Amino acid sequence: MKMAEEVILLDALPSSFGMRVRIALAEKGIQYEYKEENLVDKSPLLLQMNPVHKMIPVLIHNGKPICESLIILQYIDEVWNHKSPLLPSDPYQRSQARFWADFVDKKIYDCSKRILMTTGEVQEAGKKEMIECLKLLEGELGDKLFFGGETLRFMDVALVPFYSWFYSYETCGNFSLRAECPKLMAWVQRCMEKESVSKSLTDPHKVYDYVLQLKKRFGVD
């Protein structure tokens, strides 16, 4: 890394989107300063660096902010292109990795919210759709070791943080994702063998504590 590079990550431990950035920085071997944000009392720095969405994660590289986790991953890949490429060089393969990462953002997050923050029929529909989505992802993984093929790439980094939330989905939804999606679980284990992943993922029980706080705050039981 060049001298005088300053890399700061504004993040919150339970955030899957933040975990993505932590994994990418670890894959690239980038030293950075981690700053935990309190999302119910956001810092002036976060409001200044992400005035549009006021959300974490934000990567601040030499004073300049980059927002939105998937955009941050692409930025990291372009700036630190000396090792561990996240996106493939072939344009079609790149488009496919981006497509599936976008699918995760459009579907998985939405199903999670229904599983964690609703009850009854809405929650049931969320559970059903989550299983459908994960099975679809299993199909895309096929017999490959990783979504990126032989090694961890963009789509793996985009998806694996949600594993930290699986325990909460299963506990709140009273169902077993592990039983439904064994191939995906085997992929999670392969990802977890990488230090960049195991060190970046937040303990599922800590995520669950956070979920319980959220439920209390929003009056969901």
Ligand SMILES: N[C@@H](CCC(=O)N[C@@H](CS)C(=O)NCC(=O)O)C(=O)O
């Ligand atoms: N699309 C965004 C989502 C980021 C996001 O949802 N961040 C949440 C925490 S997980 C946040 O900062 N929430 C604060 C708020 O909504 O006020 C990304 O990929 O970075």
